[in-house]
Amino acid sequence: MAVETISKTPEVSLPISSxxxxxxxxxxxxxxxxxxxxxxxxxxIQKWTTVLxxxxxxxxxxxxxxxxxxxxRQASCGSCGMRxxxxxxxxxxxxxxxxxxxxxxxxPMHNFPIIRDLAVDFKQMFANHKKMKPYIIREDSEIAxxxxxxxxxxxxxxxxxxxxxxxxxxxxxxxxxxxATDESFIGPQGLAQAYRYVADNRDDGKxxxxxxxxxxxxxxxxxxxxxxxxxxxxxxxxxxxxxxxRGYLLGFRK
Amino acid sequence: xxxSIIMKIHYGTALGAVALVTIHILFRxxxxxxxxxxYQNVIANYHxxxxxxxxxxxxxxxxxxxxxxxxxxxLELKQGIVYEKLINYGSIGAMAALIAYGSxxxxxxxxGMS
Ligand code: HEM
Ligand code: SF4
Ligand code: FES
Numbered sequence: 001m002a003v004e005t006i007s008k009t010p011e012v013s014l015p016i017s018s019x020x021x022x023x024x025x026x027x028x029x030x031x032x033x034x035x036x037x038x039x040x041x042x043x044x045i046q047k048w049t050t051v052l053x054x055x056x057x058x059x060x061x062x063x064x065x066x067x068x069x070x071x072x073r074q075a076s077c078g079s080c081g082m083r084x085x086x087x088x089x090x091x092x093x094x095x096x097x098x099x100x101x102x103x104x105x106x107x108p109m110h111n112f113p114i115i116r117d118l119a120v121d122f123k124q125m126f127a128n129h130k131k132m133k134p135y136i137i138r139e140d141s142e143i144a145x146x147x148x149x150x151x152x153x154x155x156x157x158x159x160x161x162x163x164x165x166x167x168x169x170x171x172x173x174x175x176x177x178x179x180a181t182d183e184s185f186i187g188p189q190g191l192a193q194a195y196r197y198v199a200d201n202r203d204d205g206k207x208x209x210x211x212x213x214x215x216x217x218x219x220x221x222x223x224x225x226x227x228x229x230x231x232x233x234x235x236x237x238x239x240x241x242x243x244x245x246r247g248y249l250l251g252f253r254k
Numbered sequence: 255x256x257x258s259i260i261m262k263i264h265y266g267t268a269l270g271a272v273a274l275v276t277i278h279i280l281f282r283x284x285x286x287x288x289x290x291x292x293y294q295n296v297i298a299n300y301h302x303x304x305x306x307x308x309x310x311x312x313x314x315x316x317x318x319x320x321x322x323x324x325x326x327x328x329l330e331l332k333q334g335i336v337y338e339k340l341i342n343y344g345s346i347g348a349m350a351a352l353i354a355y356g357s358x359x360x361x362x363x364x365x366g367m368s
Contacts, residue, residue, distance in 0.1 A: 178330060181332075182333065183333055184333045185330070214257050215257055216257050217329070217333070220258070220260075221329075221330055
């Protein structure tokens with residue numbers, strides 16, 4: 001792959017820092033380019049500098065045209081997923097110092113169409129997420145007057161709690177080997193959300209959801225590589241959700 | 255057909271095959287290997303009706319399992335309405351063809367036509 005080296009050094013006065021790293025950013029605009037190239041930047045870092053901060057330093061001081069998506073900077077919004085030294089991770093939740101390398105390479109997530117540089121298209125993932133009916137389905141409501149909130153015991157909450165931590169960052173889908181070739185596959189993100197609602201005892205939509213995931217590009221296309229659970233930054237275990245959902249479909253669970 | 259039913263068949267045929275192939279191997283171990291491959295010994299297997307029937311079942315189980323497995327691989331490799339229809343019906347056709355050809359062999363050997 002061609003490497004374009006941009007040896008711009010920052011002209012602004014920088015925070016006191018003895019260290020610097022080389023940040024290699026994958027640059028690609030599908031409208032104009034045939035293949036991605038890497039642009040290299042020298043970036044000063046401190047012990048607490050995150051990969052996202054290093055990218056934003058480049059945008060502010062060296063090349064403002066780098067495309068990256070971010071918002072919360074605190075692992076909450078799910079915008080900044082990318083491959084950092086080859087591994088899918090949140091840029092705002094990965095410190096440069098924990099990478100143990102003077103060269104940090106950032107590339108867009110696998111298994112998503114690239115919009116530009118590090119920004120990928122989430123349309124399909126969000127559509128699959130919606131297909132799972134990610135809300136409580138039941139006849140009555142807890143918000144109308146003269147109704148009460150639906151109480152749950154701690155044990156009942158525990159059944160789905162970890163799956164409700166999903167921030168839709170797409171890292172699990174990007175790590176999934178099935179998603180690499182099967183673009184119709186629902187993916188670990190959507191399947192984990194299907195389980196999140198199926199396992200919620202306030203919900204009555206189990207039958208509907210099980211029917212949706214029991215399709216030729218549904219739950220059975222998982223072959224338990226487990227990479228989804230390995231990369232999730234929020235401690236969600238989509239691989240387990242998939243196995244638990246299979247339990248319902250195979251009749252081991254009611 | 256619902257995918258879960260297909261996959262139940264897939265897992266079921268795998269388990270069934272493990273059981274029957276075990277019996278098959280145990281039978282073969284009653285003789286040493288070269289003896290078990292001698293012409294008259296091979297033919298004798300097919301003349302033993304329960305054993306020939308078991309071989310027929312193994313043939314069906316593994317044809318269904320193997321071609322469904324191949325179908326899954328091909329569906330994950332490429333997508334498209336026409337392509338997927340082709341793969342789905344093609345696998346059923348291939349299963350049927352292999353079962354027919356294998357049954358023909360078992361039947362002919364059983365009736366002493368080889
Ligand atoms: C008798 C021992 C066997 C057992 C226990 C077994 C079990 C399995 C299981 C559990 C799967 C599903 C894997 C998954 O969904 O990730 C599978 C898939 C598959 N099997 Fe078998 N199988 C056996 C023999 C065979 C044989 C003899 C063939 C070839 C004729 C075969 C061909 C396939 C194929 C092509 C797949 C699809 C690949 C995949 O899904 O990973 N299997 N097998
Ligand atoms: S399950 Fe984890 S990795 Fe997947 S989208 Fe949700 S938060 Fe991201
Ligand atoms: S910027 Fe929101 S998760 Fe990283």
